[in-house]
Ligand SMILES: NC(=O)c1ccc[n+]([C@@H]2O[C@H](COP(=O)([O-])OP(=O)(O)OC[C@H]3O[C@@H](n4cnc5c(N)ncnc54)[C@H](O)[C@@H]3O)[C@@H](O)[C@H]2O)c1
Protein backbone atom coordinates (compact mmCIF):
# COMPACT_ATOMS: atom_id res chain seq x y z
CA UNK A 1 0.00 0.00 0.00
CA UNK A 2 1.42 3.40 -0.99
CA UNK A 3 1.27 6.04 1.74
CA UNK A 4 0.27 9.55 0.74
CA UNK A 5 3.27 11.47 2.06
CA UNK A 6 3.30 14.42 -0.34
CA UNK A 7 4.23 16.79 -1.62
CA UNK A 8 1.15 16.89 -3.83
CA UNK A 9 1.36 19.26 -6.80
CA UNK A 10 -2.00 20.67 -7.88
CA UNK A 11 -2.15 22.08 -11.40
CA UNK A 12 -5.28 24.24 -11.74
CA UNK A 13 -6.18 26.02 -8.52
CA UNK A 14 -9.84 26.77 -9.21
CA UNK A 15 -12.80 25.34 -7.27
CA UNK A 16 -11.65 21.72 -7.38
CA UNK A 17 -7.87 22.20 -7.14
CA UNK A 18 -8.17 24.63 -4.23
CA UNK A 19 -10.66 22.37 -2.44
CA UNK A 20 -8.26 19.41 -2.75
CA UNK A 21 -5.42 21.62 -1.47
CA UNK A 22 -7.50 22.78 1.51
CA UNK A 23 -8.54 19.21 2.33
CA UNK A 24 -4.91 17.99 2.26
CA UNK A 25 -3.69 21.01 4.24
CA UNK A 26 -6.04 19.85 7.06
CA UNK A 27 -3.82 16.76 7.34
CA UNK A 28 -0.54 18.65 7.08
CA UNK A 29 0.32 17.29 3.60
CA UNK A 30 2.63 19.68 1.71
CA UNK A 31 0.80 21.03 -1.36
CA UNK A 32 2.36 22.87 -4.30
CA UNK A 33 0.00 25.17 -6.21
CA UNK A 34 0.41 25.79 -9.96
CA UNK A 35 -2.00 27.63 -12.25
CA UNK A 36 -1.83 29.19 -15.71
CA UNK A 37 -3.45 32.23 -14.12
CA UNK A 38 -0.99 33.61 -11.53
CA UNK A 39 -3.77 35.42 -9.61
CA UNK A 40 -5.65 32.14 -9.03
CA UNK A 41 -2.54 30.43 -7.62
CA UNK A 42 -1.91 33.44 -5.38
CA UNK A 43 -5.50 33.45 -4.10
CA UNK A 44 -5.41 29.70 -3.42
CA UNK A 45 -2.18 30.18 -1.46
CA UNK A 46 -3.67 33.08 0.54
CA UNK A 47 -6.63 31.01 1.67
CA UNK A 48 -4.37 28.20 2.87
CA UNK A 49 -4.57 25.58 0.08
CA UNK A 50 -0.78 25.21 -0.19
CA UNK A 51 2.25 27.08 -1.41
CA UNK A 52 3.34 28.33 -4.83
CA UNK A 53 6.93 27.29 -4.22
CA UNK A 54 7.80 23.86 -2.89
CA UNK A 55 11.37 22.64 -3.31
CA UNK A 56 10.82 18.90 -3.01
CA UNK A 57 9.70 16.91 -6.05
CA UNK A 58 6.02 15.89 -5.87
CA UNK A 59 4.97 12.35 -4.98
CA UNK A 60 1.63 12.96 -6.73
CA UNK A 61 0.39 15.47 -9.30
CA UNK A 62 -3.33 16.31 -9.50
CA UNK A 63 -4.46 18.00 -12.70
CA UNK A 64 -7.61 20.08 -12.03
CA UNK A 65 -7.90 22.18 -15.18
CA UNK A 66 -10.88 22.28 -17.63
CA UNK A 67 -11.34 19.04 -19.64
CA UNK A 68 -10.02 20.35 -23.00
CA UNK A 69 -6.63 21.07 -21.40
CA UNK A 70 -6.33 18.03 -19.16
CA UNK A 71 -4.63 15.63 -21.64
CA UNK A 72 -1.89 18.11 -22.53
CA UNK A 73 -1.21 18.96 -18.88
CA UNK A 74 -1.08 15.26 -17.93
CA UNK A 75 1.46 14.62 -20.74
CA UNK A 76 3.57 17.62 -19.67
CA UNK A 77 3.52 16.60 -16.00
CA UNK A 78 4.50 12.99 -16.86
CA UNK A 79 7.47 14.33 -18.80
CA UNK A 80 8.47 16.84 -16.09
CA UNK A 81 8.41 14.18 -13.38
CA UNK A 82 10.09 11.39 -15.41
CA UNK A 83 13.12 11.52 -13.09
CA UNK A 84 11.22 11.28 -9.79
CA UNK A 85 8.53 8.85 -11.03
CA UNK A 86 5.64 10.84 -9.54
CA UNK A 87 2.11 9.50 -10.01
CA UNK A 88 -0.24 11.73 -12.03
CA UNK A 89 -4.03 11.90 -11.80
CA UNK A 90 -6.72 14.34 -12.90
CA UNK A 91 -10.12 15.43 -11.61
CA UNK A 92 -11.94 16.00 -14.90
CA UNK A 93 -15.66 15.34 -15.18
CA UNK A 94 -15.10 13.11 -18.23
CA UNK A 95 -12.43 10.44 -18.54
CA UNK A 96 -12.22 9.18 -22.17
CA UNK A 97 -11.14 12.41 -23.82
CA UNK A 98 -8.31 13.34 -21.40
CA UNK A 99 -6.95 9.77 -21.69
CA UNK A 100 -7.12 9.83 -25.51
CA UNK A 101 -5.51 13.29 -25.63
CA UNK A 102 -2.69 12.24 -23.26
CA UNK A 103 -2.14 9.05 -25.30
CA UNK A 104 -1.66 11.08 -28.46
CA UNK A 105 0.92 13.29 -26.75
CA UNK A 106 3.05 10.89 -24.74
CA UNK A 107 4.15 7.25 -24.82
CA UNK A 108 4.17 5.67 -21.37
CA UNK A 109 1.00 6.33 -19.35
CA UNK A 110 1.64 3.77 -16.59
CA UNK A 111 2.14 6.49 -13.95
CA UNK A 112 -1.22 8.06 -14.86
CA UNK A 113 -4.62 7.02 -13.55
CA UNK A 114 -7.75 9.14 -14.03
CA UNK A 115 -10.11 10.08 -11.21
CA UNK A 116 -13.20 12.20 -10.61
CA UNK A 117 -14.53 13.58 -7.32
CA UNK A 118 -18.34 13.56 -7.48
CA UNK A 119 -18.75 16.81 -5.59
CA UNK A 120 -18.62 20.35 -6.78
CA UNK A 121 -20.54 23.55 -7.05
CA UNK A 122 -22.11 25.96 -9.49
CA UNK A 123 -19.37 28.43 -8.44
CA UNK A 124 -15.82 28.39 -9.80
CA UNK A 125 -12.38 29.81 -9.01
CA UNK A 126 -10.24 29.45 -5.88
CA UNK A 127 -12.51 31.54 -3.64
CA UNK A 128 -15.25 28.93 -4.05
CA UNK A 129 -12.89 26.25 -2.65
CA UNK A 130 -13.86 24.43 0.56
CA UNK A 131 -11.87 22.01 2.71
CA UNK A 132 -14.98 19.88 3.35
CA UNK A 133 -16.20 19.74 -0.28
CA UNK A 134 -15.42 16.01 -0.63
CA UNK A 135 -16.39 14.85 2.86
CA UNK A 136 -18.65 11.84 2.38
CA UNK A 137 -18.66 12.22 -1.42
CA UNK A 138 -18.00 9.49 -3.96
CA UNK A 139 -14.68 9.73 -5.86
CA UNK A 140 -14.38 7.60 -9.01
CA UNK A 141 -11.02 6.07 -9.97
CA UNK A 142 -10.73 4.95 -13.59
CA UNK A 143 -7.65 2.83 -14.33
CA UNK A 144 -6.77 2.21 -18.00
CA UNK A 145 -5.06 -0.88 -19.46
CA UNK A 146 -1.52 0.17 -18.48
CA UNK A 147 -2.16 2.00 -15.18
CA UNK A 148 0.33 0.87 -12.55
CA UNK A 149 -1.52 -0.68 -9.54
CA UNK A 150 0.62 1.53 -7.28
CA UNK A 151 -0.75 4.58 -9.05
CA UNK A 152 -4.32 3.35 -8.44
CA UNK A 153 -3.46 2.80 -4.79
CA UNK A 154 -2.01 6.26 -4.28
CA UNK A 155 -4.98 7.98 -5.93
CA UNK A 156 -7.26 5.98 -3.63
CA UNK A 157 -5.24 7.38 -0.72
CA UNK A 158 -5.68 10.90 -2.08
CA UNK A 159 -9.47 10.55 -2.31
CA UNK A 160 -9.68 9.07 1.19
CA UNK A 161 -7.46 11.84 2.58
CA UNK A 162 -9.88 14.35 1.06
CA UNK A 163 -12.73 12.64 2.97
CA UNK A 164 -14.28 10.74 0.05
CA UNK A 165 -15.20 7.08 -0.54
CA UNK A 166 -13.80 5.57 -3.71
CA UNK A 167 -15.33 3.49 -6.48
CA UNK A 168 -13.24 1.93 -9.24
CA UNK A 169 -14.62 1.60 -12.76
CA UNK A 170 -13.57 1.62 -16.39
CA UNK A 171 -13.17 4.89 -18.23
CA UNK A 172 -16.05 3.97 -20.56
CA UNK A 173 -18.46 2.96 -17.81
CA UNK A 174 -17.64 6.12 -15.89
CA UNK A 175 -18.54 8.32 -18.86
CA UNK A 176 -21.83 6.48 -19.41
CA UNK A 177 -22.64 6.82 -15.69
CA UNK A 178 -21.91 10.54 -15.41
CA UNK A 179 -23.90 11.20 -18.58
CA UNK A 180 -26.95 9.96 -16.63
CA UNK A 181 -26.31 11.28 -13.12
CA UNK A 182 -24.50 14.54 -13.80
CA UNK A 183 -24.40 15.76 -17.39
CA UNK A 184 -28.04 15.12 -18.40
CA UNK A 185 -29.33 16.68 -15.13
CA UNK A 186 -27.15 19.71 -15.87
CA UNK A 187 -28.62 20.12 -19.36
CA UNK A 188 -32.18 19.69 -18.05
CA UNK A 189 -31.49 22.31 -15.38
CA UNK A 190 -30.09 24.69 -18.01
CA UNK A 191 -33.19 24.27 -20.20
CA UNK A 192 -35.57 24.88 -17.28
CA UNK A 193 -33.58 27.88 -16.01
CA UNK A 194 -33.30 29.28 -19.54
CA UNK A 195 -37.08 29.79 -19.69
CA UNK A 196 -36.73 32.24 -16.76
CA UNK A 197 -34.54 34.73 -18.60
CA UNK A 198 -37.55 36.63 -20.00
CA UNK A 199 -39.98 35.84 -17.18
CA UNK A 200 -41.68 38.94 -15.69
CA UNK A 201 -40.75 39.78 -12.09
CA UNK A 202 -44.36 39.16 -11.03
CA UNK A 203 -43.77 35.49 -11.94
CA UNK A 204 -40.28 35.30 -10.46
CA UNK A 205 -41.51 36.55 -7.07
CA UNK A 206 -43.48 33.29 -6.78
CA UNK A 207 -40.24 31.28 -6.74
CA UNK A 208 -40.09 28.69 -3.99
CA UNK A 209 -37.81 25.80 -3.22
CA UNK A 210 -38.88 23.76 -6.25
CA UNK A 211 -37.43 26.10 -8.84
CA UNK A 212 -34.34 26.70 -6.69
CA UNK A 213 -33.71 22.93 -6.51
CA UNK A 214 -34.10 22.47 -10.25
CA UNK A 215 -32.04 25.47 -11.37
CA UNK A 216 -29.09 25.70 -8.93
CA UNK A 217 -26.66 23.75 -11.08
CA UNK A 218 -27.62 25.70 -14.23
CA UNK A 219 -25.61 28.62 -12.79
CA UNK A 220 -22.37 26.65 -13.42
CA UNK A 221 -19.75 28.15 -15.77
CA UNK A 222 -21.16 27.72 -19.34
CA UNK A 223 -17.65 27.51 -20.86
CA UNK A 224 -16.60 24.69 -18.51
CA UNK A 225 -19.87 22.83 -19.08
CA UNK A 226 -19.56 23.20 -22.87
CA UNK A 227 -16.27 21.30 -22.60
CA UNK A 228 -17.77 18.66 -20.29
CA UNK A 229 -20.88 17.85 -22.35
CA UNK A 230 -19.04 18.06 -25.69
CA UNK A 231 -16.52 15.51 -24.45
CA UNK A 232 -19.37 13.15 -23.51
CA UNK A 233 -21.59 13.79 -26.52
CA UNK A 234 -22.12 10.16 -27.59
CA UNK A 235 -23.55 9.03 -24.25
CA UNK A 236 -25.56 12.23 -23.93
CA UNK A 237 -27.06 11.98 -27.41
CA UNK A 238 -28.67 8.62 -26.56
CA UNK A 239 -30.17 10.00 -23.35
CA UNK A 240 -31.40 13.19 -25.00
CA UNK A 241 -33.12 11.17 -27.73
CA UNK A 242 -34.88 9.20 -24.99
CA UNK A 243 -35.96 12.47 -23.33
CA UNK A 244 -37.21 13.80 -26.67
CA UNK A 245 -39.48 10.76 -26.91
CA UNK A 246 -40.74 11.39 -23.37
CA UNK A 247 -41.38 15.06 -24.15
CA UNK A 248 -43.49 14.04 -27.15
CA UNK A 249 -45.47 11.64 -24.94
CA UNK A 250 -45.96 14.43 -22.41
CA UNK A 251 -47.13 16.93 -25.02
CA UNK A 252 -49.73 14.48 -26.31
CA UNK A 253 -51.02 13.61 -22.82
CA UNK A 254 -50.99 17.03 -21.15
CA UNK A 255 -54.37 18.61 -20.54
CA UNK A 256 -56.36 15.70 -22.04
CA UNK A 257 -58.78 14.16 -19.64
CA UNK A 258 -58.68 10.82 -21.45
CA UNK A 259 -54.86 10.71 -21.19
CA UNK A 260 -54.69 11.31 -17.43
CA UNK A 261 -53.40 7.76 -16.83
CA UNK A 262 -50.61 8.31 -19.34
CA UNK A 263 -49.63 11.53 -17.55
CA UNK A 264 -49.67 9.75 -14.17
CA UNK A 265 -47.47 7.01 -15.66
CA UNK A 266 -44.89 9.57 -16.85
CA UNK A 267 -44.85 11.30 -13.45
CA UNK A 268 -44.77 7.94 -11.68
CA UNK A 269 -41.70 6.93 -13.64
CA UNK A 270 -40.04 10.15 -12.43
CA UNK A 271 -40.95 9.39 -8.82
CA UNK A 272 -39.56 5.84 -9.17
CA UNK A 273 -36.29 7.16 -10.59
CA UNK A 274 -35.93 9.82 -7.88
CA UNK A 275 -36.02 7.30 -5.02
CA UNK A 276 -33.19 5.35 -6.66
CA UNK A 277 -30.72 8.21 -6.08
CA UNK A 278 -28.48 7.09 -3.20
CA UNK A 279 -28.65 9.03 0.07
CA UNK A 280 -25.86 10.91 1.77
CA UNK A 281 -22.38 9.32 1.92
CA UNK A 282 -23.30 7.16 -1.08
CA UNK A 283 -25.47 4.87 1.04
CA UNK A 284 -28.65 3.36 -0.46
CA UNK A 285 -31.78 5.49 -0.33
CA UNK A 286 -33.43 5.46 3.09
CA UNK A 287 -36.99 6.44 3.70
CA UNK A 288 -37.17 9.81 5.41
CA UNK A 289 -40.07 11.90 6.62
CA UNK A 290 -40.01 15.67 6.33
CA UNK A 291 -41.14 17.81 9.25
CA UNK A 292 -41.76 21.46 8.43
CA UNK A 293 -41.06 24.06 11.12
CA UNK A 294 -41.88 27.77 10.89
CA UNK A 295 -38.93 29.80 12.11
CA UNK A 296 -39.06 33.50 13.04
CA UNK A 297 -36.46 35.72 11.32
CA UNK A 298 -34.57 36.53 14.54
CA UNK A 299 -30.97 35.79 15.58
CA UNK A 300 -30.45 32.51 17.44
CA UNK A 301 -33.65 30.76 16.27
CA UNK A 302 -31.89 28.09 14.19
CA UNK A 303 -29.56 27.22 17.06
CA UNK A 304 -32.58 26.93 19.39
CA UNK A 305 -34.40 24.69 16.88
CA UNK A 306 -31.40 22.35 16.51
CA UNK A 307 -30.96 22.13 20.27
CA UNK A 308 -34.66 21.24 20.68
CA UNK A 309 -34.48 18.67 17.85
CA UNK A 310 -31.43 17.08 19.48
CA UNK A 311 -33.34 16.90 22.80
CA UNK A 312 -35.99 14.78 21.07
CA UNK A 313 -33.30 12.23 20.19
CA UNK A 314 -33.98 12.54 16.43
CA UNK A 315 -31.00 12.54 14.08
CA UNK A 316 -31.56 15.19 11.41
CA UNK A 317 -30.62 13.32 8.21
CA UNK A 318 -31.13 16.25 5.90
CA UNK A 319 -32.00 19.91 6.17
CA UNK A 320 -33.40 22.60 3.93
CA UNK A 321 -34.10 26.23 4.72
CA UNK A 322 -36.57 28.23 2.68
CA UNK A 323 -36.35 31.85 3.56
CA UNK A 324 -36.92 34.88 1.34
CA UNK A 325 -35.43 38.21 2.46
CA UNK A 326 -38.06 40.55 3.86
CA UNK A 327 -40.36 37.78 5.09
CA UNK A 328 -40.84 37.75 8.87
CA UNK A 329 -40.57 33.95 9.05
CA UNK A 330 -39.01 31.13 7.09
CA UNK A 331 -39.59 27.40 6.83
CA UNK A 332 -37.08 24.78 7.88
CA UNK A 333 -37.51 21.23 6.59
CA UNK A 334 -36.02 18.59 8.87
CA UNK A 335 -35.75 15.14 7.29
CA UNK A 336 -35.69 12.35 9.87
CA UNK A 337 -36.22 8.58 9.95
CA UNK A 338 -39.91 7.60 10.29
CA UNK A 339 -39.31 6.14 13.78
CA UNK A 340 -38.16 9.55 15.10
CA UNK A 341 -41.02 11.67 13.77
CA UNK A 342 -43.57 11.41 16.59
CA UNK A 343 -41.09 12.25 19.33
CA UNK A 344 -39.63 15.14 17.28
CA UNK A 345 -43.05 16.67 16.62
CA UNK A 346 -44.07 16.30 20.28
CA UNK A 347 -40.90 17.90 21.65
CA UNK A 348 -40.91 20.77 19.14
CA UNK A 349 -44.61 21.50 19.67
CA UNK A 350 -44.14 21.45 23.46
CA UNK A 351 -41.41 24.02 23.08
CA UNK A 352 -43.60 26.41 21.15
CA UNK A 353 -42.59 25.71 17.53
CA UNK A 354 -45.21 25.68 14.77
CA UNK A 355 -44.75 22.26 13.22
CA UNK A 356 -46.37 20.66 10.15
CA UNK A 357 -45.87 17.09 8.96
N1 LIG B 1 -17.14 22.34 -11.04
C1 LIG B 1 -17.45 21.16 -10.52
O1 LIG B 1 -18.47 21.01 -9.85
C2 LIG B 1 -16.52 20.00 -10.75
C3 LIG B 1 -16.65 18.85 -9.95
C4 LIG B 1 -15.76 17.77 -10.16
C5 LIG B 1 -14.77 17.86 -11.14
N2 LIG B 1 -14.68 18.99 -11.90
C6 LIG B 1 -13.60 19.04 -12.90
O2 LIG B 1 -12.49 19.69 -12.27
C7 LIG B 1 -11.76 20.45 -13.23
C8 LIG B 1 -11.64 21.89 -12.74
O3 LIG B 1 -12.93 22.46 -12.63
P1 LIG B 1 -13.19 23.71 -11.66
O4 LIG B 1 -14.65 23.75 -11.41
O5 LIG B 1 -12.23 23.70 -10.54
O6 LIG B 1 -12.84 24.91 -12.65
P2 LIG B 1 -12.31 26.37 -12.28
O7 LIG B 1 -12.63 27.22 -13.46
O8 LIG B 1 -12.77 26.79 -10.95
O9 LIG B 1 -10.72 26.17 -12.21
C9 LIG B 1 -9.92 25.80 -13.30
C10 LIG B 1 -8.52 26.37 -13.06
O10 LIG B 1 -7.64 25.84 -14.05
C11 LIG B 1 -6.77 26.88 -14.49
N3 LIG B 1 -6.26 26.49 -15.81
C12 LIG B 1 -6.94 26.42 -16.97
N4 LIG B 1 -6.16 25.92 -17.94
C13 LIG B 1 -4.94 25.68 -17.37
C14 LIG B 1 -3.72 25.15 -17.85
N5 LIG B 1 -3.59 24.74 -19.13
N6 LIG B 1 -2.67 25.05 -16.99
C15 LIG B 1 -2.80 25.45 -15.69
N7 LIG B 1 -3.94 25.95 -15.19
C16 LIG B 1 -5.00 26.07 -16.01
C17 LIG B 1 -7.65 28.12 -14.47
O11 LIG B 1 -6.87 29.31 -14.43
C18 LIG B 1 -8.46 27.91 -13.20
O12 LIG B 1 -7.80 28.44 -12.07
C19 LIG B 1 -12.49 20.31 -14.54
O13 LIG B 1 -11.85 19.34 -15.34
C20 LIG B 1 -13.88 19.84 -14.15
O14 LIG B 1 -14.46 19.05 -15.17
C21 LIG B 1 -15.50 20.06 -11.72
Ligand SMILES: O=C(O)C(=O)C[C@]1(C(=O)O)C=C[C@@H](O)C=C1
Nearest residue numbers: 093117118119120121122182217
Ligand atom coordinates in the same frame (compact mmCIF):
# COMPACT_ATOMS: atom_id res chain seq x y z
O1 LIG C 1 -23.26 20.10 -6.89
C1 LIG C 1 -22.97 20.58 -7.98
O2 LIG C 1 -22.99 21.77 -8.18
C2 LIG C 1 -22.54 19.69 -9.07
O3 LIG C 1 -23.06 19.84 -10.14
C3 LIG C 1 -21.49 18.72 -8.84
C4 LIG C 1 -21.22 17.69 -9.93
C5 LIG C 1 -22.45 16.77 -10.05
O4 LIG C 1 -23.05 16.69 -11.11
O5 LIG C 1 -22.77 16.13 -9.06
C6 LIG C 1 -20.95 18.38 -11.20
C7 LIG C 1 -19.93 18.04 -12.02
C8 LIG C 1 -18.83 17.24 -11.56
O6 LIG C 1 -18.09 16.65 -12.50
C9 LIG C 1 -19.09 16.51 -10.34
C10 LIG C 1 -20.08 16.87 -9.50
